[in-house]
Amino acid sequence: MGRSSLEWGRGLFWVLWLAMSAVAQAADEVALITAEPAELKLANRSIFVFHATLLGETPEVRATRARGVISEALDASEHPEVRIDPIRDSYLVLIGDRRAFIISPKDLTAVDGSVRQAAEEVAQRLHLVVEESKEARNVRFLLTAGGLTAVATLIYLALLRLIYRGKAWALAWLPKQVRKRTGDLKVGFAQLLDVSNIYPLLRRLLGLVYWALVFLLTYEWLTFVLQRFPYTRPWGESLNQYLVDLARYLLDAVVGAFPGLTIALLIFFIARGLSAFCKSMLERLSRPGTISWLNRETLLPTTRLTSLIIWLFALAMAYPYLPGANTNAFKGLSVLIGLMISLGASSVVGQAAAGLILTYTRTLRPGEYVRIGEYEGTVTELGTFTTSIRTGLGEVLTLPNSMITGAVTKNYSRVVEGPGYVVDTSVTIGYDTPWRQVEAMLLEAARRTPGVSPEPHPRVFQTKLSDFYPEYRLVAQAVPSEPVSRAELLSLLHANIQDVFNEYGVQIMSPHYLGDPVQEKWVPKDNWYAAPARDSSAKHESSAKDGEPG
Known part of the structure; x- marks a missing residue:
């Protein structure tokens, strides 16, 4: 009798559907443009998101109506049956003998897949709501969940205390090991590492590890507790899924970046070897009688300039293979750094160019006595950006190289016979x-x-x-x-x-x-x-x- 009544109801609904669909189609199409999506949420669990206006009902009305029907079905029966039934290009979602809601193709987005697949997933979620509703009314289940929560909390507090005591033990053990190990790292009588600098660093690293363990332990305890109770179970599942997704994302990022990082490291190793080869070759070419402009004075700046060109070229070649090089953030940072260099380093580039001019034209040499403008003294250092001279009055003057190239320089040492x-x-x-x-x-x-x-x-x-x-x-x-x-x-x-x-x-x-x-x-x-x-x-x-x- 109940089965025939259900079939008769379905037939009547089919006739009404055909009759009303033609009338409501135009209104649905207009309302579809202006209606906001509405989420159907039961017992803190998301079931479905309505996007379309169907039979004159907006997504909000459809969600409210479905929520009421499902709540009545759960109150009327302890374990109602959840199933789906196709109708034209849509699907009916039934709970017990009542229609909960309709899933239309217009409700789906590009990532939802087919209507049938979406309906099956919705039925599984609704079936889970039915099971959790049953658990929420079971006193024995709730008492068991409370007991598990208490046990988990005790274990959580015990682990926190164990981690804290481990941190205290490590803080007492580390200084002895640091003093013991750093004392062996010496070059002659000079100690390479200072204990006063290493211990604070290790202490901060240990504190970072401690708080990371506390956070991870708290995260897992909270996830476990939330999953014990039906109403908070979706929150616990979302926390657990977020942690899993984060770990998967980091692992995928590391695995995905490994080939490009390998190529970048290979390029840097080649650049390092080429730089060492060029340095050795320039040292051989700087011997007297080989190249006139390459001598003891110009060897060091020439070596640095050659190494700089090699490393800049290597950086340009390795840039596409660096992790995150194709992201908008990395590109924006590159543009920002380039803009800062262009605006703020113009004078620095000018000073460096002037330093190269002074070096390769041999205008000045360390040890020569010169007069630059109104300044007079012995050249003590010829740098890339500045030149230092020491006056006869005990003063040390630092002059920008661009000022030297723009001023008349008198050299009192260049024409003498021998030093002086x-x-x-x-x-x-x-x-x-x-x-x-x-x-x-x-x-x-x-x-x-x-x-x-x-x-x-x-x-x-x-x-x-x-x-x-x-x-x-x-x-x-x-x-x-x-x-x-x-x-x-x-x-x-x-x-x-x-x-x-x-x-x-x-x-x-x-x-x-x-x-x-x-x-x-x-x-x-x-x-x-x-x-x-x-x-x-x-x-x-x-x-x-x-x-x-x-």
């Missing part, structure tokens, strides 16, 4: 003093100055004939051992020039000529050691005598 530099000074004496006498006095002052090399001979040049006086320039060669020697040498040379000119009664003054002074402007020899110079000179002579061997 050129020392020069200028004086202006009136036309009433014979020029031959002035040259002789300047040469005499150079001869008296210790540190001025007699070979090649010092020379005097008349560089300018001004309105009121000629200008004389004394040029000699010195061989200093330190940059400060040039400052001392110039000081001694200037002192001897004054002494010689005073001995011969020649005044060193170059005013605009208005008339001869009433008293000549020179210092008699009797006044050379006027106080307090006399006292300091006597002390100097006394200390010199004390230092002489007996």
Whole structure:
């Protein structure tokens, strides 16, 4: 009797379906555009998502109606039967003798598959809801779930305590092992690793491992507890599935990146070998008589430049094989880094180019005494971006290479014979003093100055004939051992020039000529050691005598 009533109901529904489908089709098509999808959720478990408006009912109405029918069926029967029944191109989902809802092709998305497959999956979920509803009403089942939860919680707390005690034991054991192992790592008497730096790092790593274990243990405990009860079981399954999906994703990423990473490492190993080969070849080519521009001074920058080109080329070749190189995030980061380099490193590139120009044109060399603009001193370091010079006053100046290439550079060491530099000074004496006498006095002052090399001979040049006086320039060669020697040498040379000119009664003054002074402007020899110079000179002579061997 019940079976025939069901068949009669199905036939009546079929007739109504055919009659109403033509009328509601237009309305359904319009409503399909504006209706929002609605999810059918029972006992905290998702059953199906309605997308289409069917027979004038929006997805929200269909979901509400299905929820009410299923709830009534669960209240009426402890274990109602769930089945599906095809009707035209759709499927009826039946619970007991009642129609729960209809699955239409318009309800499916591109990833849902066929209508039949979707209906079977929905029936399985609905059957699971029926089973969980039965479990939720079973007191014995709930008591068993509560007991399992209590046992799992006790085990969880015990494991947490065990992990904490393991961390404390490791913190007490690590310092001894670190001191024992690092003491063996020595080069000569120098220890490679410092315990004070290693122990904090190991402590942080141990803390990271500890919190990772606590998080993983808490995650698994929560997943287990949630899965014990019917209502929270979907949450536990989603947590467990998320962890499994995450592990699968990481494993797939590692396996997928392994071939490309292998190729990238191979490219880097080839670049390393090529860089070592080029370095060895450049060292052989830098020997005297091989290549004129490649010598001891240009070998190091040439080697670095060659290695930089090789590694940049290797990076460009290995870039497509690096993990994540084709992702939008990696591409965006590459564009950002390139933009930052373009905007912020233009001056750096200019400095580096200027450094290469100075190196390969051999404008400067370490140890040479030069004058760059208003700065003067000995070149101590010729770098890629800056050049350091040490003045005779004990100052160390760091000059940008771009400034050096844009300024006039005087090199006092390049034209001398052997190590050393050129020392020069200028004086202006009136036309009433014979020029031959002035040259002789300047040469005499150079001869008296210790540190001025007699070979090649010092020379005097008349560089300018001004309105009121000629200008004389004394040029000699010195061989200093330190940059400060040039400052001392110039000081001694200037002192001897004054002494010689005073001995011969020649005044060193170059005013605009208005008339001869009433008293000549020179210092008699009797006044050379006027106080307090006399006292300091006597002390100097006394200390010199004390230092002489007996």
